[in-house]
Amino acid sequence: MAMSGAVDLAVLKERAEAQRLAESRPASSSPTGGDAGAGDGAAVFDVTEVDFEEQIVQRSLRQLVVVDLWAAWAEPSSQLSPILAKLAQESGGRWVLARVDVDRSPRIAQAFGAQSVPMVIALVAGQPVAAFNGAQPEEQIRGWLDDIFAKAGHLLPEVEGAEPAPEPEADPRMVAAEELMNSGDIDGALDAYRAIAALEPDNVEAASVVRNLEFVSRAQSHDPAVVTNAEPGDVDAQLAAADVLLLGQRPEAAFDRIIDVIKVTRDEERGRARARLLELFELFDPAEPFVVSARRKLATALY
Template sequence: MAGAVDLSVLKERAEAQRAAASRPASDSRPGAVVLDVTELDFETEIVERSTRQLVVVDLWASWSEPSTQLSPVLARLAEAAGGRWALARVDVDTNPRIAQAFGAQSVPTVIALIGGRPVAMFEGPQPEEQIRGWIDEIFAKAGHLLPETPATAADDEPEQDPRMAAAEELMNSGDLDGALAAYRAIAELDPDNVEAKSVVRNLEFVTRAQAHDPEIVNTAAPGDVDAQLAAADVLLLGQRPEAAFDRIIELVKVTRDDDRTRARARLLELFELFDPAEPFVTAARRKLATALY
């Protein structure tokens, strides 16, 4: 809808009326989510507000039964949204220029604005669930145009666990052994702490891999389980996951019983260091299945 309506005439009219009436600044109602807007405050309460949050404009008339049915539904949804978006109700009988600016042909007409521009609209009454879906779709497609408020960002950020902060400080200082011990203690006391468990897995791997002689990659015998597992660690530490996984998969192919079980367990352990959706992890899982069966 961008560019389809001309809002400049309303802006000029509103500015002139505001100057004449000397309207106090406190009347802008920044915290309100349901507003009754006139031509006088159109610029402030609809256009300017839409640069900070989604504004849904309800063009209605008291003589229109569909309007009187739809308006309470929109108000209820706006209140339930908790400030995520604001509803601006406009009586077209007393504010005809607003309806003209939007090119409304009937009432009720509902227009969504972001950044001072209309982004979506519908006419006539709609079921509540359909309106909710309509608003969600607007946020999905155009929500990135709205600024993120510092208050919202702060509210969304969880408070850091002091134990995790202390363990992270040890890790950042280079004390991997101390950090590993700290993260292990957290994981034991808090089994649901996924982050602590993940860091433990990573630190255990790094500590083990750094203890190997890098030359093991070239000297490991094909059937030597310890040597091949060590070689895989070195390859993975060197950012070569495909080569590391292939080493262990070949080991699975040439070993039996306990050695084979050990190789398979190590490969599954290394998989946990990565996102399971990584293409090289998915490919290695397929190769492992083929090697086993």
């Protein structure tokens, strides 16, 4: 889902204006190494609070900007940052990588609501459109970038000199599974996608569709009346009610229903409710405001 509205960028712009003439950008010790310059031709560059507005927000009006929030003490950063830099340099100008040392620029991390590092955020037209946390394999990141261009690429101008990305060939298995889903054969589609995911554990699209179809199949099996009829102490009924609420596009209410169960249960029942909540979180972008809020409520309920 889109992240628009989840990030407060204004405070960074104000801070940058106040410091721009007084400060120069510090040298980088980024795990990717290389030149820290942020010229228009650079595929990878370092950014601080001073030049955040210019190099990230303004630049995203004409080019996809991927922000890498990293820290020297975070081991996953040393794994992820070189992969991102390699992909940016290979992109032919389609997108650029802006590296942010969160220890030197904590306000940027705060603005993006970062709970841990590394965190990677993609900006288009001045707004975050997607994000992920933690180190990810190269192929998964490629798929993430392809998805961004597919959904938001029309908002970006053509980059002069950039080579157009080749159209990927459609996987006939995925096409067949999608046709089953579109025809209303949810069980058949689910079996097809599960088979693909079992053969290809790194197939992010297939795994994502499996999660969504499993949820839809389960949620549709519940009586919608369970939302009002579920007894407070009936864990199964409360989890079913959460499914129905989420299927009805009410994620906050669904998450709150399960968190309330976690507050009043112990041991196996609490663990079951927590596992279901984490499962539902996987259906959304982790940077969605209602997911971030629910994670905080979960932490409070548990501890």
